[in-house]
Amino acid sequence: MANERSFTKALFHGAIPEEMVFPWPEPGKDERENTALLLEGVRSFAAREIDAARIDREAEIPPAVLQGMRDLGLFGLHIPHEYGGRGLSATASARVVQELAFHDASVATTLAAHLSLGVAGVMAFGTEAQKKKYLPSLASGERIAAFALSEPGTGSDASAIQTRAERNGAGEGFVLHGTKQWVTNGGIADLFTVFARTTVHNGQSKPRITCLLVEREDGVKTGAQQLRMGLRGASITEASMDGVTVPAGRVLGEEARGFKVAMEVLNTGRLSLAAGCLGACKKLIALSVQRALDRKAFGRSIGEFGMIKDKIARMMTEAFALESMTYLTTGLVDARVPDFSLESAISKVYGSEVLWRVAGEAMQIAAGSGYMQGHPSERILRDARVNMIFEGTNEILRAFIALSGMQGPGRTLSEVGRAMREPIKGFGLLSDFALLKARTVLGRERLNRAHPTLRRETVIFEEYVGMLSKNVDKVLRRHGKDIAEMQYTQRRVADMAIDLFGLAACLARTSRAIERKGEEGARREVELTAAFANGAEKRLQVNVAAFDNNDDELLKGIAAQAYQDGAYPFDVV
Numbered sequence: 001m002a003n004e005r006s007f008t009k010a011l012f013h014g015a016i017p018e019e020m021v022f023p024w025p026e027p028g029k030d031e032r033e034n035t036a037l038l039l040e041g042v043r044s045f046a047a048r049e050i051d052a053a054r055i056d057r058e059a060e061i062p063p064a065v066l067q068g069m070r071d072l073g074l075f076g077l078h079i080p081h082e083y084g085g086r087g088l089s090a091t092a093s094a095r096v097v098q099e100l101a102f103h104d105a106s107v108a109t110t111l112a113a114h115l116s117l118g119v120a121g122v123m124a125f126g127t128e129a130q131k132k133k134y135l136p137s138l139a140s141g142e143r144i145a146a147f148a149l150s151e152p153g154t155g156s157d158a159s160a161i162q163t164r165a166e167r168n169g170a171g172e173g174f175v176l177h178g179t180k181q182w183v184t185n186g187g188i189a190d191l192f193t194v195f196a197r198t199t200v201h202n203g204q205s206k207p208r209i210t211c212l213l214v215e216r217e218d219g220v221k222t223g224a225q226q227l228r229m230g231l232r233g234a235s236i237t238e239a240s241m242d243g244v245t246v247p248a249g250r251v252l253g254e255e256a257r258g259f260k261v262a263m264e265v266l267n268t269g270r271l272s273l274a275a276g277c278l279g280a281c282k283k284l285i286a287l288s289v290q291r292a293l294d295r296k297a298f299g300r301s302i303g304e305f306g307m308i309k310d311k312i313a314r315m316m317t318e319a320f321a322l323e324s325m326t327y328l329t330t331g332l333v334d335a336r337v338p339d340f341s342l343e344s345a346i347s348k349v350y351g352s353e354v355l356w357r358v359a360g361e362a363m364q365i366a367a368g369s370g371y372m373q374g375h376p377s378e379r380i381l382r383d384a385r386v387n388m389i390f391e392g393t394n395e396i397l398r399a400f401i402a403l404s405g406m407q408g409p410g411r412t413l414s415e416v417g418r419a420m421r422e423p424i425k426g427f428g429l430l431s432d433f434a435l436l437k438a439r440t441v442l443g444r445e446r447l448n449r450a451h452p453t454l455r456r457e458t459v460i461f462e463e464y465v466g467m468l469s470k471n472v473d474k475v476l477r478r479h480g481k482d483i484a485e486m487q488y489t490q491r492r493v494a495d496m497a498i499d500l501f502g503l504a505a506c507l508a509r510t511s512r513a514i515e516r517k518g519e520e521g522a523r524r525e526v527e528l529t530a531a532f533a534n535g536a537e538k539r540l541q542v543n544v545a546a547f548d549n550n551d552d553e554l555l556k557g558i559a560a561q562a563y564q565d566g567a568y569p570f571d572v573v
């Protein structure tokens with residue numbers, strides 16, 4: 001059956017649970033006013049205190065900036081009031097991270113790592129005692145949090161971490177041995193969410209991952225700043241734990257279920273990351289528009305040239321789609337939709353790639369000046385690159401989007417297979433499947449709530465939801481479990497899901513804008529939605545055609561040959 005708990009997973013079945021994304025989620029009046037007031041405060045604080053060029057140059061966020069963030073209550077944005085936080089929604093909290101990222105990526109990353117990685121774990125998995133103990137000081141910023149999963153030997157493959165947590169003598173606490181790498185906030189954090197292998201003696205002695213709350217005073221040693229391309233102001237260090245004793249009561253979530261903690265925390269983290277990408281895009285668009293108007297060439301402003309207009313229009317379109325995806329997803333979180341894992345992964349992948357394209361085009365518009373050290377375009381481009389790498393690389397996330405999305409239809413198919421083999425026992429399953437098919441394949445699923453002005457874009461969405469489900473069905477029947485190894489196909493499926501979620505988000509947002517402002521008032525949103533839909537339609541067409549007609553084998557062969565040669569073997573002399 002279609003998984004009604006996740007909007008995007010349902011699309012893989014060909015179903016469109018439109019009530020999950022329509023009407024476009026908007027914060028209530030009070031929250032809007034509070035957030036606007038807070039943003040005003042953040043803007044004037046940033047204008048006074050945040051000097052992004054200096055932070056980059058000196059590779060440090062000045063203590064006055066961290067103190068200003070504390071004074072504004074930023075370290076407790078979405079921590080509930082009862083624990084001393086501001087009690088904001090996920091939407092408002094992401095909006096503040098976006099604002100900080102407009103001014104400086106290192107500052108935004110410091111806050112996002114604290115809130116969306118460190119604090120998020122305590123909020124989602126902490127016991128009442130753990131929440132009472134840690135959240136108030138985390139909310140005030142007296143304590144800063146960090147998330148320590150990656151290690152020198154492993155990043156993407158989190159299940160292969162080597163840090164060990166052994167029961168101490170009394171059998172109550174743990175002793176930790178291991179080193180974590182690239183811990184954001186490493187040098188300034190007081191509380192580390194540490195993932196380690198534990199051996200559970202419940203008959204099976206297989207090591208499992210457990211998440212522990214470790215205080216700096218327990219004995220965590222952090223190294224110097226790890227020098228890097230961008231995000232230079234953030235404190236990113238190693239953290240080593242050589243025989244660190246962690247007292248009882250510090251397991252976060254269930255013992256041996258730490259992998260689940262890590263994955264769920266990262267779902268939240270990816271949303272902050274997407275919001276940060278949006279903030280940086282907005283800054284780059286502002287810089288690019290200014291440059292397009294001011295810079296003269298051939299007796300005209302460069303903004304008058306078609307190729308420059310094209311860049312600005314694409315930046316605008318992609319930023320609009322990113323904004324729509326990100327805040328549709330925070331709206332799902334605020335509506336307590338239990339599964340937003342695909343939507344947050346999609347927002348992260350799309351956001352990081354949009355920012356990278358926008359940063360490239362902003363550099364092109366700024367041209368020679370933009371390439372010079374100290375120019376904001378140069379700094380923001382360096383800061384932007386890591387977003388495609390951390391919190392799940394975009395390759396890992398594309399595989400995740402495709403495989404999680406296909407899990408539902410895969411299960412349905414295997415149930416059908418079983419039902420066919422055991423027709424009497426499987427009758428119920430077969431009729432479920434028949435119902436689903438009747439709903440989605442025989443008649444195309446409709447999106448009824450989009451505004452009629454957006455009919456053309458709505459039809460594109462409906463048509464390609466059908467195509468996604470049809471092609472997923474086809475590849476699952478053809479390849480079964482082998483799909484887990486077929487990354488070319490996974491990439492196509494993931495890219496279709498990204499475009500479809502983006503289209504749904506633009507449709508929901510623009511429909512709401514038309515209802516509120518009328519067609520003329522919402523003309524610009526309508527145009528941006530049309531521009532995004534046109535691009536998405538072309539990409540969707542290419543992806544659909546490539547399920548049957550592609551050069552996957554040719555490219556695999558070329559890569560295999562390169563591995564054999566060990567390098568590029570050709571030369572012209």
Ligand SMILES: Cc1cc2nc3c(=O)[nH]c(=O)nc-3n(C[C@H](O)[C@H](O)[C@H](O)COP(=O)(O)OP(=O)(O)OC[C@H]3O[C@@H](n4cnc5c(N)ncnc54)[C@H](O)[C@@H]3O)c2cc1C
Pocket residue numbers: 113147148149150154155156157181182183184185228231236386389390391392393394395396399
């Ligand atoms: C600035 C910065 C800050 C960071 N902050 C933190 C932090 O606070 N906490 C933390 O725990 N970690 C942090 N990290 C680590 C980060 O999450 C990892 O770098 C990331 O998960 C990728 O791991 P890796 O670098 O080891 O790459 P690898 O896992 O070695 O991957 C190398 C390449 O292979 C690809 N690849 C790997 N497996 C697959 C696969 N199955 N299919 C297809 N492609 C694959 C990857 O996509 C990538 O392109 C940070 C990293 C950086 C750079």
